[in-house]
Amino acid sequence: MAAVRTDSYSWFVLGILTIVYTFNFVDRQIIAIVSPAIKAELGLSDSMLGLLKGLAFAVLYTTLGVPIAWLADRFNRVSIVSASLAVWSAFTALSGLAQNALHLALARIGVGVGEAGGSPPSHSLIADYFPKEKRSTALSIYSLGIPFGQMLAFLAGGWVVQNLGWRNAFFIVGLPGIILAIVLKTTVKEPVRGAKDGGARKVSFKEGLAELVKIPSYWGIAMATALASFTGYGVGLWVVDFYKRTFELSYTEITVPLGILNGVVYGIGTFAGGWLTDKFGKTDKRAYLVIPALGMLLTIPAGFASTWAPSPFWALFWSAPFLLGLGMYLGPSFALIQTLAPVQIRAFAIAFLFLILNLFALGFAPLWVGWMSDVFAGRYGEVTGLKLALTTLGVTSLAAAYAFFRTSRRLPADWAAAEARNQTQ
Numbered sequence: 284m285a286a287v288r289t290d291s292y293s294w295f296v297l298g299i300l301t302i303v304y305t306f307n308f309v310d311r312q313i314i315a316i317v318s319p320a321i322k323a324e325l326g327l328s329d330s331m332l333g334l335l336k337g338l339a340f341a342v343l344y345t346t347l348g349v350p351i352a353w354l355a356d357r358f359n360r361v362s363i364v365s366a367s368l369a370v371w372s373a374f375t376a377l378s379g380l381a382q383n384a385l386h387l388a389l390a391r392i393g394v395g396v397g398e399a400g401g402s403p404p405s406h407s408l409i410a411d412y413f414p415k416e417k418r419s420t421a422l423s424i425y426s427l428g429i430p431f432g433q434m435l436a437f438l439a440g441g442w443v444v445q446n447l448g449w450r451n452a453f454f455i456v457g458l459p460g461i462i463l464a465i466v467l468k469t470t471v472k473e474p475v476r477g478a479k480d481g482g483a484r485k486v487s488f489k490e491g492l493a494e495l496v497k498i499p500s501y502w503g504i505a506m507a508t509a510l511a512s513f514t515g516y517g518v519g520l521w522v523v524d525f526y527k528r529t530f531e532l533s534y535t536e537i538t539v540p541l542g543i544l545n546g547v548v549y550g551i552g553t554f555a556g557g558w559l560t561d562k563f564g565k566t567d568k569r570a571y572l573v574i575p576a577l578g579m580l581l582t583i584p585a586g587f588a589s590t591w592a593p594s595p596f597w598a599l600f601w602s603a604p605f606l607l608g609l610g611m612y613l614g615p616s617f618a619l620i621q622t623l624a625p626v627q628i629r630a631f632a633i634a635f636l637f638l639i640l641n642l643f644a645l646g647f648a649p650l651w652v653g654w655m656s657d658v659f660a661g662r663y664g665e666v667t668g669l670k671l672a673l674t675t676l677g678v679t680s681l682a683a684a685y686a687f688f689r690t691s692r693r694l695p696a697d698w699a700a701a702e703a704r705n706q707t708q
Contacts, residue, residue: 293412296471300405301425303368303467306460307401308432309439310375310394311340313456315520316440316538317449319527321387324449329524329660329669331384333653336520339388341646344395345638348403352634355404356627363404365468371397372460379453403634410621410629411474416561418621419571423557423614427550430610433519434546441538476626494625494704495632500697501623503690505639507572508616510683511579512644513651515609517676518586520649521656525673529666530595540599548603552578552610560615568698569691571615576687578611582680590673612687619694623701652676 314321314336322332355363374393381387406422413421436456443452495501526537556574563570582605589601617633624632652672660668 296412297409297421297424299467299471300364300409301428301431303364303401303463304405304425304428305432305435306368306372306428306463307398308429309436309456310371310460311398312433312436312519313375313440313452314378314391316436316523316534317444317452318520318524319534320444320449322524325384325387327384329653329656330650331653332524333520333650335384335387335391336653337516337649338646339391340395340398341641342395343392344399345642345646347396347399348634348637349631351400352403352630355400355407355630359473360404360408360630361468361471361473363400364408365464367397367400368467369397369461369464371395371401372457372464373397374457375460376454376457378457379450402637403630406617406621406633407476407630408471408474411476415618415622416565419557419561419564419615419618420554421557421614422617422621423554426553426557426610426613426617429613430545430549430553430606433549434542437538437542437545441534441542445534490625492628492631495628495635498623498697498701499693500690501620501632501636503686503693504572504616504619505636507575507683507686507690508612508636509640509643510679510686511575511609511612512640513648513679514579514582514586514676514683515648516645517648517652517679518605518673521652521669521673525590525669526595526598528669530598532595536595541602544599544602544606549606549610552607553613554610555607556611557614557618559611560618568695571619572687572691572694575612575615576684576691578608579680579684579687581605581608583677586677586680587674590670612683623697625704648676 318332318336321327321335322329327335351363351367371394374390374397377393378387378390381390405425409421409425410418439456440452443455447455522541523534523537526532526541527534556578560571560574563574585601585603585605585608589598589605592598592601620633620636621629652669652675655672655675656665656669658668659671662668663671
């Protein structure tokens, strides 16, 4: 393996991995953009759309992430991410050939299989290129792949589906990822594990897992991020349906402002969460979780105001503080996992977190909103039914904020224990 390169190369690697993560979320989000067109052509219910957006993708995405992460903790992580990128990009393109719900479900499962090998090895790579004092900022920059990916999906997907049809949207966003996989493999080097931690005590997988499950903050972060992500996926994968159904706008009238909001405001929130926690965390480690908690509290009134706004302008206006608050937990949470976990099982630690987070949030949030929308629609109509379904997500935002606050009280002790544990004996 190559030794860790200069700082400039570390930033280059971070840039490449962020672009990969951007492609990850373009391919994940595109089905939400074209959802109304799929509903119209294939005649699907909101419940079925929720299943296709979430659970069909999430089941293998979450479960395969664990064994792939086990491999990533032992073998070349760059090769694993490159192969995974090629697989999920190919299946995204194949989604455009679907003739019914079953075909689309199988393609979405394929996308999930590919994306299972993306983030956990990438988090582990970043942890070996950046010291723990800069990991929250670095992983916040990496997490910009979420708002940037959503922005590109909104901007490109909206125009394509309106002018070329929903099938071509899948082809156009899927195929370039195969080229990026080649670039990643040929330009990024595998670093030495634990190189930024002053050397690391060698432990077996079994020993590392035994240490990981005893860390209270790990479980608190897992619960908090799962709840926060439930809100995020519940809104994000139904937002186009909401604007089209509520205000009867065209695709581009919806996707252009949403794309800008996601890329700019959500991006600012994501970066700010990492930068602020690294800044204030120097004197008080609790800041790594208090700031995400405050962000989730902001999503509650802003989300309610956006959902029940009387016009598209005010709905978009209140979306800004919602997205700002929603982005703040990403970098700090992921950075803490890399700092708290034993060095030899960092990829596994984040994969296990994603198993909990995504099976619950990505798997069931879109399904929950779709199902509740169908339930409420029977009495209040499709427009109000979807609004009521989205309003229920305020509960998970509140629960996430509480979980972040509660875990912050334990974090300083767990951080100190991790520093002592990860030093060479």
